[in-house]
Amino acid sequence: MKLDYHMHFEYGSYDLEWVQGFFESAKKNGVSEIGISEHSHGFIEFKDLYYEELILDDSVVGSYQAKWLEKNKFKYSLKDYFKFMQMLKEKGYPVKIGIEICNFKNQEKVKAIIKDYEFDYIIGSVHFLNGWGYDFADIKQVWNDFSLQDIYKWYAEEITNLAQSGLYDVLGHPFNIRLFKNIPEFDVKPILEQVATVLKEANMVIDINTGTLYRYPIEEISPYPDFLQVAKKYDLPIKQIIEGVDGIVEKQTEAYTVEGNLIDSEGFTGLPNIKAKKAIIYHFEQNSLGAKQINFKLRDWGV
Secondary structure, three states, X not given: OEEEEEEOOOOOOOOXXXXXXXXXXXXXXXXXXXXXXXXXXXXXXXXHHHHHHOOXXXXXXXXXXXXXXXXXXXXXXXXXXXXXXXXXXXXXXXXEEEEEEEOOOOHHHHXXXXXXXXXXXXXXXXXXXXXXXXXXXXHHHHXXXXXXXXXXXXXXXXXXXXXXXXXXXXXXXXXXXXXXXXXXXXXXXXXXXXHHHHXXXXXXXXXXXXXXHHOOOOOOOEOOHHHHHHHHHHOOOEEOOEEEOOOOOOOOOOOOOOOEEEOOOHXXXXXXXXXXXXHHHHHHHHOOOOOOOOOOOOOHHHO
């Protein structure tokens, strides 16, 4: 059975006409059930947390993030979301209700916000380090202001805070902090072990995410092979987003480097990974979310 539990309706609206395409695509690609995991910045209940915890001063980071918060954010209430999703379930649509929540420091406030809602699953994702959105390509120069050792330390601390809250089922895109090719020269294994330990204790699943493969210079799947090996050692559950061309989904313990088809990948589910790369690039360019860029190309005659 194929399942896809990491989709977002947020680029459209909560109406049947918009979401129908999700279910049609799922059926076409043999996906039996989908899950919607809307970002927390789509809901009015989380607005105060973003304004309390993000850097929003006159600095490069603050100015950029203040503008980011004004674009397509806080459009609905959780009540609106659940009402629409329950309607889909009552009509027989094969769907689960999820949410992807940013790594807020104040997990008690997060708990209070979601306590009255019966989510089928909750994804916790590290998007900010001490209030700085480290994955914003437009301000990636800010990376130069910090040591890579500090960044890895902060990242592990944020995961620990998520895991120890007991609120989350899944860690989203683990160790995507390699996205801009800032590769550590120090030994990161103690940090990988620390993260694996807290995830194991919290019984959290890790997902394999292609965002860093198609959207960022690193061009690799998250988590990268070193952490996958640690995940294997700790027997952490892995949420996969690619299967073999024969349709068999095998337990993945290392980087997937051969041909396959995307699963659990929103509108790209079912596409061969080669075609999916082009489709995702096209999607980002058409929606002004990013653009294709060649950062390094090997000369054929140089081999």
